[in-house]
Amino acid sequence: MAPDGSRALLLSTAARVRGPLAALVTLMVTRALLGLATPTLLAASVKAALDGGDAVRPVALLGAAVMMSGLLDAMIAPLGASAVGRAGAWLQLRSVGHLLTFGHRSSLPPGDATARVVQAAPGTAGLTVTVASSVISLASSVVALGLLWWIDVWAGLVFTLAVPAVVFVSRRFIGGATAAQAGYLEAQSAIAARLLSALTGARTIKAAGTVDAETDRVLAPLPGLSAAGQALWNLQRGTVWQLKLLIPLTQVLVLAVAGFGVASGRTGPADLLAVTGYLALASGALSQIDVLLEIAQVRAGTARLAEILARPGPADGTRHAPPADPGEVVLREVTVTQEGRPVLDRLDLRLPAGCSVALVGRSGTGKSLVAGLIGRLSDPDSGHVLLDGVPVDELPLTELGRQVTYAFDRPALTGATVHDAITYGRPDLDHADVVEAARAAHADTFIRRLPHGYDTPLANAPMSGGERQRIGLARALVRPARVYVLDDATSGLDTVTEAEVTEAITTRLHGRTRLIVAHRAATAARCDLVAWLDGGRVVALAPHTELWHDDRYRAVFAEAEAEAGTPAHDGQETADV
Missing domain, CATH: 1.20.1560.10 (ABC transporter type 1, transmembrane domain)
Known part of the structure; x- marks a missing residue:
């Protein structure tokens, strides 16, 4: 230096x-x-x-x-x-x-x-x-x-x-x-x-x-x-x-x-x-x-x-997203290179406004990387990411953070209490909204069993991985946004609970754009569309029922479920949402 x-x-x-x-x-x-x-x-x-x-x-x-x-x-x-x-x-x-x-x-x-x-x-x-x-x-x-x-x-x-x-x-x-x-x-x-x-x-x-x-x-x-x-x-x-x-x-x-x-x-x-x-x-x-x-x-x-x-941080933009548009996301010719090899290679993907899109692919294909590009958790080496026609790197970071919200597979819970963890970054939110979001995430029941309910200090609230995921989901759901990105945010839930949470999320976020990084066939089946990622590109964007006939597509879930130790599902027993 x-x-x-x-x-x-x-x-x-x-x-x-x-x-x-x-x-x-x-x-x-x-x-x-x-x-x-x-x-x-x-x-x-x-x-x-x-x-x-x-x-x-x-x-x-x-x-x-x-x-x-x-x-x-x-x-x-x-x-x-x-x-x-x-x-x-x-x-x-x-x-x-x-x-x-x-x-x-x-x-x-x-x-x-x-x-x-x-x-x-x-x-x-x-x-x-x-x-x-x-x-x-x-x-x-x-x-x-x-x-x-x-x-x-x-x-x-x-x-x-x-x-x-x-x-x-x-x-x-x-x-x-x-x-x-x-x-x-x-x-x-x-x-x-x-x-x-x-x-x-x-x-x-x-x-x-x-x-x-x-x-x-x-x-x-x-x-x-x-x-x-x-x-x-x-x-x-x-x-x-x-x-x-x-x-x-x-x-x-x-x-x-x-x-x-x-x-x-x-x-x-x-x-x-x-x-x-x-x-x-x-x-x-x-x-x-x-x-x-x-x-x-x-x-x-x-x-x-x-x-x-x-080291210069990410540049802050000055443009604003159109006020009335519903949240269309477009990734155009996006390339990301890591350790000398392209993880994403001129990838093109369009998330229609108001639709739920499952992002699936084998381990290491860059699903979380694609998810992070929308909210600028990372930036592409080349190409463009647009939100309602505006490049995300031209939006102010604070505004982009309000427009795109995330729930992760291992959420970090921050704050003094459980209530603070859900409202993190938005202390102005009403308690009633917090409770409603927790119910949608199927977190309200176990929160109320804690010694002081929502006011229980996080240090005194031991939670399983699935319970932490539900708190993270509630934190995402309580925020009004154009785009919701759920990065494997239900992986810690059992199949029945995941189905119930997904249904509640679908109802609550109806008309909002959702990108769901999915490892289970049942999760992909509940989405409007599936973006199948392979070789650094989206090889197909279609409903799950259409893609299920492809042996290579089914193999993606067989591999993921074998790694997770969970039984494979054909994804047909749940209606598309």
Whole structure:
């Protein structure tokens, strides 16, 4: 990632908290000024006491400076935590929101994307505060060095001679640490991505007896992680001993020169106290190895996070669908290539307005891909998808989301309660509408058996796969839309319940366009038309009763039902709807 991308991300993050950040910087600068004044006030108090003068004023000023510094420290900590928290929340929301706009388009594995956000967002959010604190500390150290020169020029010279060596060691460390940290984060993300994919297919792995092989696959990046960690520790160890040797040696030499100055009468005893105080402040800039390590870590993480945000999301359209048209969908010359092979090859398909169309085909023929194109869950490499004559990529994404609604085979239920899961994205919906949709999806009965009915927290509402599917169906049915896409959304239901749900859906969605990804012959039989997908194209669009005479068509369902472990049906016992 180019440095400009990381820099722009840091600047935009800082802009979100510019108010608290400005207040925090003001407090830090004030505390630094009080810190610079403290050695002078201490020396003045001791000098007044040694000379027999009035020490009340310098002592009072010294006490006030110390008390004010303590008060500022107490204010800086919570204000900094608040600014970092707000910036981190905004950054995580922005990153996750950007990732969600890609849908299935994202080339990043979910585990890698999650690791990047979790690893980088907190550090990126806090880097502005860290840099501000470091810059103020550095400025304070420079001023302290100037005061050290003013009090004792020889002490100042000795300290200055050590600065180039410290700068050289620090620059070498931060460059090497950034590269090592980038490798460390990359290996972590690779493990997270592999682990997530393994957990998703845990049952398959256990059934296949490949647990050991899968464990080896997940942990394959571990040597790289170890090597990057070792490199980081070696860098830190080598730098720490150099600085830990160089800085105390410099301080001892400075104090020795200052002590000779007092002994020779070049400076007074009180000045030695001031030299000691300003030496400590000036040394602060030389002993920031922890800050350097933090900056190196954040630089690596920020670059990886900026890579996500630099990827352009799907373009938003500006046209609007005709207000009165009923939902005709046309896919024209649509091609989608995955892993170098065409999954859809110049596919043509027309869904007549108001009809129910079953989309069938062997496993891996791209049924879910076709379904996702209508609502722009993914975009074709070439060709066009039109809704009532308007290309879907020319419609605003929010409007398209209202016009096309989905129900999936494994719906993700989001919200605090069951009611929230059904109204997700549409909190304005009435409870009566929610109940009606749940009844149509045959979900109302088991929902009412839950401890608090529709108000039962999702965490306290364990559901089977079929029950979750019915909640997902209710969520789709409660939304008025032109097109309803049911992507294998009844696969978890038994045959009788599926027939009842399909009949209820047909009644409720009468006159609405429906695309139903079907694996059961009975499901296809209940639709007006069947779109038979094979070889990346629609080989037939006709009623199920006509296609059933083709042995190849029947074989599609025999294969699907054999994989699912369910008996085959001839699809003739249910009337077409």
